[in-house]
Amino acid sequence: xxxxxxxxxxxxxxxxxxxxxxxxxxxxxxxxxxxxxxxxxxxxxxxxxxxxxxxxxxxxxxxxxxxxxxxxxxxxxxxxxxxxxxxxxxxxxxxxxxxxxxxxxxxxxxxxxxxxxxxxxxxxxxxxxxxxxxxxxxxxxxxxxxxxxxxxxxxxxxxxxxxxxxxxxxxxxxxxxxxxxxxxxxxxxxxxxxxxxxxxxxxxxxxxxxxxxxxxxxxxxxxxxxxxxxxxxxxxxxxxxxxxxxxxxxxxxxxxxxxxxxxxxxxxxxxxxxxx
Amino acid sequence: xxxxxxxxxxxxxxxxxxxxxxxxxxxxxxxxxxxxxxxxxxxxxxxxxxxxxxxxxxxxxxxxxxxxxxxxxxxxxxxxxxxxxxxxxxxxxxxxxxxxxxxxxxxxxxxxxxxxxxxxxxxxxxxxxxxxxxxxxxxxxxxxxxxxxxxxxxxxxxxxxxxxxxxxxxxxxxxxxxxxxxxxxxxxxxxxxxxxxxxxxxxxxxxxxxxxxxxxxxxxxxxxxxxxxxxxxxxxxxxxxxxxxxxxxxxxxxxxxxxxxxxxxxxxxxxxxxxxxx
Numbered sequence: 200x201x202x203x204x205x206x207x208x209x210x211x212x213x214x215x216x217x218x219x220x221x222x223x224x225x226x227x228x229x230x231x232x233x234x235x236x237x238x239x240x241x242x243x244x245x246x247x248x249x250x251x252x253x254x255x256x257x258x259x260x261x262x263x264x265x266x267x268x269x270x271x272x273x274x275x276x277x278x279x280x281x282x283x284x285x286x287x288x289x290x291x292x293x294x295x296x297x298x299x300x301x302x303x304x305x306x307x308x309x310x311x312x313x314x315x316x317x318x319x320x321x322x323x324x325x326x327x328x329x330x331x332x333x334x335x336x337x338x339x340x341x342x343x344x345x346x347x348x349x350x351x352x353x354x355x356x357x358x359x360x361x362x363x364x365x366x367x368x369x370x371x372x373x374x375x376x377x378x379x380x381x382x383x384x385x386x387x388x389x390x391x392x393x394x395x396x397x398x399x400x401x402x403x404x405x406x407x408x409x410x411x412x413x414x415x416x417x418x419x420x421x422x423x424x425x426x427x428x429x430x431x432x433x434x435x436x437x438x439x440x441x442x443x444x445x446x447x448x449x450x451x452x453x454x455x456x457x458x459x460x461x462x463x464x465x466x467x468x469x470x471x472x473x474x475x
Numbered sequence: 476x477x478x479x480x481x482x483x484x485x486x487x488x489x490x491x492x493x494x495x496x497x498x499x500x501x502x503x504x505x506x507x508x509x510x511x512x513x514x515x516x517x518x519x520x521x522x523x524x525x526x527x528x529x530x531x532x533x534x535x536x537x538x539x540x541x542x543x544x545x546x547x548x549x550x551x552x553x554x555x556x557x558x559x560x561x562x563x564x565x566x567x568x569x570x571x572x573x574x575x576x577x578x579x580x581x582x583x584x585x586x587x588x589x590x591x592x593x594x595x596x597x598x599x600x601x602x603x604x605x606x607x608x609x610x611x612x613x614x615x616x617x618x619x620x621x622x623x624x625x626x627x628x629x630x631x632x633x634x635x636x637x638x639x640x641x642x643x644x645x646x647x648x649x650x651x652x653x654x655x656x657x658x659x660x661x662x663x664x665x666x667x668x669x670x671x672x673x674x675x676x677x678x679x680x681x682x683x684x685x686x687x688x689x690x691x692x693x694x695x696x697x698x699x700x701x702x703x704x705x706x707x708x709x710x711x712x713x714x715x716x717x718x719x720x721x722x723x724x725x726x727x728x729x730x731x732x733x734x735x736x737x738x739x740x741x742x743x744x745x746x747x748x749x750x751x752x753x
Contacts, residue, residue: 212658213565220561221573223554227626228579231591238594281497288494296498298737299505304680305733306509307687307707310726313714314508317515317723324511349504381489403581410584413689413707417714430586430690437590437694449587456582463582464575 232453239450242443250436250444251451255423259432260451262343266415266428267408269344270351271401278355278400283389285356286363303352311349312417315342338420343428346414351407355400362396363389395470399463406459409452509730516727518720527724535701536709537728543617543705544685547624552678555632556670562633563640580629588626589694592619615697620705623691628681635677639670672747676740683736686729 239247250256285297303311318324319336329336336342370392374384390397412430419426421435429452436445516524527533561567562574580588596603596613606613613619643666651661667674689707696703704712706729713722 210658216557217561217565217567220554220558224558224573224576224629227622227629228576231588231595231626232579234595234600235587235591277497277500280493281501284490284494284497288490290494296501298741299501301737302505302509302733305683305687305737307689307710307726307729309689309707309711309714310512310687310729311508313710313719313722313726314512316714317511317719318508324507345504349508352504381487385489406582410582410586410690412584412586413693413711417711430584433586433590445590449590452584452587453591456579456584456587460575460578460582463578 235446235449235453239446242446246443247447247450250441251447253444255427256432256444256448258424259427259448260429262427263409263429266343266347266411267405270347270408271404273348274351274404275355275397275401277352278359279390279393279397281356282359282363282393283385286360287368300353300356303349308346308350308411308413309417311346311414315345315349315414315418319345337418338422338426340426342418343415343426346418347408347411350411350414351404354403354407355397358396358400358403359393362393366392395466395473399466402459402462402466406456409455512723512726512730515719516723518723523720524724524727527721528728532700532704533706533709533721533725536704536706537725539617539620539704540686540706541732543620543624544682547621547628547685548678548682550625551628551632551681552674555629555677555681556636556674559633559636559640560666563637564645577630577633580627585623585627585688585690586694589623589691592623592626592691592695596622614695615699615703617696617703619695619697620692620703623695624685624688627688627691628684631680631684632674632677635673635680636670639673640666643669672743676743676747679736679740679743683733686732 251260281300285293285300316323316337319326319329319342325336334341336345370388371384374388379387409429411428412434415421415426415428416431416434419428419431421427421431423435427435429448433445433448433452436442436448519526528537558573558577562570562577583591593614594600596606596619598604598607598612598614603612603614611618613622647665648661651665652658656664687707688705689711692705693708693711696705696708698704698708698712700709706725710722710725710729713719713725
């Protein structure tokens, strides 16, 4: 029955629309990806690997991975805590905080860099404190961490709070009535229910952290072997006209993002299967 | 009853700890940094901000950022809705791949997206060279900015509209068709009204992301002051040139745009929730 009605609606207009959508997506997304892969092939894998195995490239990639792991852990924990707090708790200012946690999605990375420079940099609000503690934030590792944490803040939170909202409180309430402590409810009821959303959010967090450019460029300064990340390495390599190095690192990041995309797909499938 | 459980947990030491932690984290990581921009931006008072914004370079950058983002958002609204419609209502062999492809821009670093566009449309490439000769340069020109913005925001409208379309009962559309409504009439009178808040919210998200975009635009646009220099790239130049007050002043304007758009999406979402409950 369903099949018949679907066939009936598959008119000429639908075919035109279908072709238009496929052509549009292929031209917008696949063509540029293909062009870069072709460029990589032209450059040659030999020189690519030589550039990628150079110490500054390895160090940059290492730093990007470390930052992504830190962001995944810290904002993963924050995402769970804030999701529960925003969805389950009722208190004054909850909505304002919830809205505030969305700000990183629409604040320019450049402004993120500027904001933390104004706080931690020369003449900044916290500069006296940092001087007493002999702690350097700008153009150093802590600055990169803070910038990455800012830009990746909302991802896990959005996924987790959406699921918590859909779920409602019945299961948690039942556990409480049966005498479970808050920790037991969290570990045995809440966490198993949100684990897919958590995995999805953390994967998005890792992708965003690996891809961050503007904020880590301003706060880190892209110092070779010290504060240079994968993306800022590409930028420096482009400016120095080291094409093989730039395309090599771009390829590594592109491959990483395609892998993360496949993880997201797999997670979606798991969720659909569990829902059935 | 529904509220009492959450409230009971919230009142406990664990709930209180979580709440204090969340508030402090947001305070230090988001609120104080944004406040620092506002404070420095207003260093020269409202007049200072005005002065910074109406300087020819900044004014041009702001106008360019706003109009390219607006044009791009309209294209995305149409193509995003069409894509979501095809994916949900007319699955075909390969639509699974298409659905995955749509998410690509979420995973690809925006800087890498910019590099991809340059390798496709750059003046030294076959396609880019041909287009430049025929008077439509893409890279290092405005069309490149719009293309880059289209690329990085592609998933937003699709992902906003998709879940709403899935929930929507196709029986209504079939009824309209059975009663003799043309496909376009069915779309505008039956499908569009319930998905409109989602389309609007996705489009606003596109616009907000586009106004903030740096990584892809800085590679693609060529950053020619007064021509292809966007507002975020202008702010970057002022930061690097050690003029934080000017950078902060222009940032305040972008921040106002961001906050306004955020509030707009919140209102739309609430309307949508209300409609669902009704």
